[in-house]
Amino acid sequence: MSKNIVLFGETGAGKSSVLNLLKGSEVAAVSDSAVGCTFEHTMYPIPPNYNVFDTAGLSEGSAGTVGADKAIEQLEKLLKQLSLTGGVNLLIFVAKFGRITKTVEDNFNLFVKTICMNRVPVLLFLTNSEWEPNPRKWWEENAQEYRNHGMIFGDSVVGCAANPDKYPAPVKPMIRERRKQSLKELTNLIERHALQSAWRVVDPAAWLGSVVIAVIQILMAVSTFFFPTGSIVTVLGKLGLSSGLITSIVNMFK
Numbered sequence: 001m002s003k004n005i006v007l008f009g010e011t012g013a014g015k016s017s018v019l020n021l022l023k024g025s026e027v028a029a030v031s032d033s034a035v036g037c038t039f040e041h042t043m044y045p046i047p048p049n050y051n052v053f054d055t056a057g058l059s060e061g062s063a064g065t066v067g068a069d070k071a072i073e074q075l076e077k078l079l080k081q082l083s084l085t086g087g088v089n090l091l092i093f094v095a096k097f098g099r100i101t102k103t104v105e106d107n108f109n110l111f112v113k114t115i116c117m118n119r120v121p122v123l124l125f126l127t128n129s130e131w132e133p134n135p136r137k138w139w140e141e142n143a144q145e146y147r148n149h150g151m152i153f154g155d156s157v158v159g160c161a162a163n164p165d166k167y168p169a170p171v172k173p174m175i176r177e178r179r180k181q182s183l184k185e186l187t188n189l190i191e192r193h194a195l196q197s198a199w200r201v202v203d204p205a206a207w208l209g210s211v212v213i214a215v216i217q218i219l220m221a222v223s224t225f226f227f228p229t230g231s232i233v234t235v236l237g238k239l240g241l242s243s244g245l246i247t248s249i250v251n252m253f254k
Helices: 015-023 068-084 102-115 135-148 169-193 204-220 229-238 243-252
Strands: 003-008 041-046 050-055 090-096 122-127 155-158
Touching (some): 003 015, 003 102, 015 090, 015 169, 050 068, 068 204, 090 102, 102 204, 122 169, 204 243, 229 243
Parallel strands (some): 003 050, 090 122
Antiparallel strands (some): 041 050
């Protein structure tokens, strides 16, 4: 069975670029705009035996522009597809090279701690680091800052996933070489860290209820989301949650 890898991170971090790097072709549209609902996803088979899920994450978009009900619907679809295809073998957190923002931290907590309950290995891929002369040395000097924010990784790639064709001719060879090296590092780390037996929840019904509560708590702290009570009640009912649990969840954001 293929191993499932989830690419996650805030909107515009470069997830689609990393996917294109792994795939070896431009299969995913690359955009820096805040498009797509949180948890919206597309699965891409990648040889020799991987399914890579490209997901839409939390963003620093305009306040009140995303309905939490839609995010919960997409979350349920993502979890169902992961379950049907075997579980989760590896998480790859994609973030931009530079400072750690609250949105970066929220995206990490959402997938690693809330959804996967700290049970799945996590790799870090830092994009936009094309001009860093010594990526490994930079990581050694800055890894503690990520740990200070509660973000622990099995390993990292301070790399380049950019398309060389978008750069001026004089620097294209350098970008191609950085991409080649980044791909080599990432594929080696995937082989080393991906779980042989995928992580799956033992009690899906109880787990889903706790995940939805934790996710809503995170979404409440993100100004992008608004909470249409009627729609959320309908969505939670479709998930099979009890009326008592639905009432408790709705009372959280009243």
